[in-house]
Amino acid sequence: MTGHTVGSQRPYRIAVFASGQGSNFQTLLDSSREGKLGAEIVLLVCNKPEAPVVERARRAGVECFLFEKKAYARREDYEAEIAQELERRSVDLIVLAGYMLLLTPVLVDAYQGRMINIHPSLLPSFPGKDAIGQAWEYGVKITGVTVHLVDGGMDTGPVIAQQAVEIAPEDTVESLEEKIHAAERDLYPQVVSWFAAGKVRIDGRRITVG
Incomplete structure (x- = not known):
């Protein structure tokens, strides 16, 4: 399976799904504006209409699909609406x-x-919630960030790229969080740019770029 490629007639289009502050959304937006992403953010999907990421999107002129889970009987129902927005x-x-x-x-x-x-760890280590705290409590010397395909499991999809972060003796949980977030800001736009350029090749759990 090869990475999706797009003809020159239109930009590569991405939708960002976020629920909170939107720091990674802002990084992707900035990279797009600087011409480093090779892609255009055409939609923000957010399940918390009051989340700060929504204001970031609105200031940038990015369209939003906002919803609240409790308004739907099943997850499949709101996802069907999201799918329509993505297709459109x-x-x-x-x-x-x-x-x-x-x-x-x-x-x-x-x-x-x-x-x-x-995900803020080197998967498959420390999946799920509070991965940074998990790594800190375990006492590992190296952690990092992972970008992976989504397969429906909890952080189980094939790994696309990883970036290591060293935990120094003088680090605190807070300083480690800052290091992790800096690595996220570095790696995520790069991976999106690979997809936009059609460089990603998928063969089961083996993913190559080039």
Whole structure:
């Protein structure tokens, strides 16, 4: 399976899913504006209408699809609406950036190989919540960030790229968090640019770039 490629007639289009502050959303937006991403953010999907990321998107002129989970009987119902919004905008890649809801096959199957997530550890170590705290408590000397495909499991998708972060003796949890977030800001736009350029090749759990 090869990475999705787009003709020169239009920009590569991404949708960002986020639930909180939107720091990674802002990094992707800045990279797009600087011409480093090779892609245009055409939609923000957010399950918390009051989240700060929504204001970031609105200031940037990015369209938003906002919803609240409690308004729907099933997860599949709101995901069906999201799928319609993505299709309407011809979205090429879904980029999860602090999206705090589990995904169903409605989206996972439809965007297989075209949905990515970033996780603040070197997977498969420390999946799930509070990965930075998990690494700190375990006492590892090296942790990092992982960008992976989404396969419906909890941080189980094939790894696309990883960046190591050393935990120095003088580090605190707070300083480690800053290091991790800096690594995220460095790695995530780079991976999106690989997809936009059609460089990603997927063969089961083996992913190559070039």
